[in-house]
Amino acid sequence: MPDLFRHADLRATLRSITDGVASAAGFRLSAVSVFRNSDELEFLVVSGDEDAQAELGGDVTPREIVDQWLEESERWGGLCFLPHEKTLRLADHVWVGEETTVDHPHAWQPYDMLFAPLLDRDEQLQGILWVDLPLDGLRPGPDKRRSIEIYARQASEAILVAIERSRLAEQVRLAAAARRVVRDATAQLDLDRLLEATVAAAREGFGVDDARVLLDNAEEVESLDELSALARSLAHGCWARQRTLVVSPQRTAPGLLTPAEHAALLAGLEEKGDTSLLLVPLGAGTECLGRMLMFRHDRADWSDEEADAALDMGHDLGRAVLNARSFAREQHAAAYTQQLIATMAHELQNPLAAARGYASILEDVLDELGVQDADARRSLRGLERASGRLVDIVTDLLALARATEETDPTQCPPVDLVGLVGDSVEMVSVQAAPREISVTLDVPAHPLPVRGEPGDLERVASNLVGNAVKYSPDGAAVRVTLTEEPDGPAGPHVVLAVADDGIGISAADQERLFEEFFRSEAPEAVQQPGTGLGLAIVKRVVDRHRGTITVSSAPGEGSTFTVRLPRADA
Numbered sequence: 001m002p003d004l005f006r007h008a009d010l011r012a013t014l015r016s017i018t019d020g021v022a023s024a025a026g027f028r029l030s031a032v033s034v035f036r037n038s039d040e041l042e043f044l045v046v047s048g049d050e051d052a053q054a055e056l057g058g059d060v061t062p063r064e065i066v067d068q069w070l071e072e073s074e075r076w077g078g079l080c081f082l083p084h085e086k087t088l089r090l091a092d093h094v095w096v097g098e099e100t101t102v103d104h105p106h107a108w109q110p111y112d113m114l115f116a117p118l119l120d121r122d123e124q125l126q127g128i129l130w131v132d133l134p135l136d137g138l139r140p141g142p143d144k145r146r147s148i149e150i151y152a153r154q155a156s157e158a159i160l161v162a163i164e165r166s167r168l169a170e171q172v173r174l175a176a177a178a179r180r181v182v183r184d185a186t187a188q189l190d191l192d193r194l195l196e197a198t199v200a201a202a203r204e205g206f207g208v209d210d211a212r213v214l215l216d217n218a219e220e221v222e223s224l225d226e227l228s229a230l231a232r233s234l235a236h237g238c239w240a241r242q243r244t245l246v247v248s249p250q251r252t253a254p255g256l257l258t259p260a261e262h263a264a265l266l267a268g269l270e271e272k273g274d275t276s277l278l279l280v281p282l283g284a285g286t287e288c289l290g291r292m293l294m295f296r297h298d299r300a301d302w303s304d305e306e307a308d309a310a311l312d313m314g315h316d317l318g319r320a321v322l323n324a325r326s327f328a329r330e331q332h333a334a335a336y337t338q339q340l341i342a343t344m345a346h347e348l349q350n351p352l353a354a355a356r357g358y359a360s361i362l363e364d365v366l367d368e369l370g371v372q373d374a375d376a377r378r379s380l381r382g383l384e385r386a387s388g389r390l391v392d393i394v395t396d397l398l399a400l401a402r403a404t405e406e407t408d409p410t411q412c413p414p415v416d417l418v419g420l421v422g423d424s425v426e427m428v429s430v431q432a433a434p435r436e437i438s439v440t441l442d443v444p445a446h447p448l449p450v451r452g453e454p455g456d457l458e459r460v461a462s463n464l465v466g467n468a469v470k471y472s473p474d475g476a477a478v479r480v481t482l483t484e485e486p487d488g489p490a491g492p493h494v495v496l497a498v499a500d501d502g503i504g505i506s507a508a509d510q511e512r513l514f515e516e517f518f519r520s521e522a523p524e525a526v527q528q529p530g531t532g533l534g535l536a537i538v539k540r541v542v543d544r545h546r547g548t549i550t551v552s553s554a555p556g557e558g559s560t561f562t563v564r565l566p567r568a569d570a
């Protein structure tokens, strides 16, 4: 329910009306109370008497009492009068001014109540306009009643219009808020979460009691019960006409809904304890993809603004559903490709090992036979080189497949990166020694734990250090450091930096560095053996460990790769 009580403009408008009523009708006090929710009447504005203002502001009356007032009051045309004697019994909910009554047979009594019920077009009670404390101290006689009634009628209309306008403004504001939430949710590619976000937005933004989103293909048409099948076909009809449908006792939709269907839907609503329903079709282009159903327990009023905003939501959601579906398809295809690659790599291992075995047997045979033929020896070396390279590719492909697995490495126990990086550096140093490349390691004296798979993390370190050595000239220096970032925006992190003074990487190459099979075409880089898979594996491992990797480099000036991983709480 829109909260009218927050609208300062509405209060100001109503106050000017009540001020006018009080002075025109000859009363010292005039007030308006409205239903904040369906069962509580609350004062919205009080003009005139200051004591009354202080006392009545925020005063709440239950609906039963209001009904009782209406029932027991005398009708003076459009006015209701509850005399002192009757009102005494309802004293808890009546304001009593500290006025001395005048000495007159028709004197106004402290508990007298005079009010005009504010009825909307559907004859629903929206609130009450009050007057109290007559200036002449008397209960109004027939002539005065007539003039008060005229003022009250004019004021009532103005009040109802003002309330209606505020209510609409509030509804539009809420509906717009709901749309914003759906727009944000549009970025959500997970279909279930998208639908969840939409339902939450509809509940909050439209103030509905219940909301549901149903997508067409999520159910078998044949298995739908009668009402759901009707709702489905209505949604399609609505989408074709680009409209929504209100189902409530007051409204019919000729052309869209037969009287029998209307009755069936109303019965369905009643069974659920709802009064009304807004049916919103979801779609994109000419295709209707499903429907959103918004229910209200005890209100049947759906403004045109709400219907328009809801239809817009139907468009936004339709697009979001298509996005989410095509994303799911792509993911499925990508997963299939990964699986295929992993299987192929796995299957290639045995024949490759056999080929390498035969090559080495062939070498032994040539030795035994004393064959010195240069062509035969060159062919053999070529065979060994080619199969060696194939082994590297298969090994990297298997590592890549592993790094893409769905398991969450951050659930693993903590491992100490200081020890792990130390081992990797030692291993690579052995290969670097013949080229007189020094690899220095700078680490703190205490452990730096991160959660993850030790094998994968070791691959990150040895790949980066290995590359630094591979792409540096003989005699160069490679520096490996491990530090701690205790107050990063995303919590404490451990930082691994691998710096070299090697050939460097151009800005264009840096953009593609982490793609599978990417190898720089720079002449100094091409000379080095490699599969172009190393950094792709590194990147995936780092991503899976919820870390980041960055590179800073310039051709001829060396490169620094920096990996940040969340520090495990020690």
Ligand code: ADP
Binding pocket: 467, 468, 469, 471, 500, 502, 503, 504, 505, 513, 518, 519, 520, 521, 525, 529, 530, 531, 532, 533, 534, 535, 536, 559
């Ligand atoms: P490769 O097996 O080719 O080394 P990577 O994925 O490890 O594959 O690296 C991709 C490319 O990035 C390399 O081919 C090389 O051009 C470039 N590269 C990687 N590390 C460095 C580095 N430290 N210095 C210069 N270039 C590098």
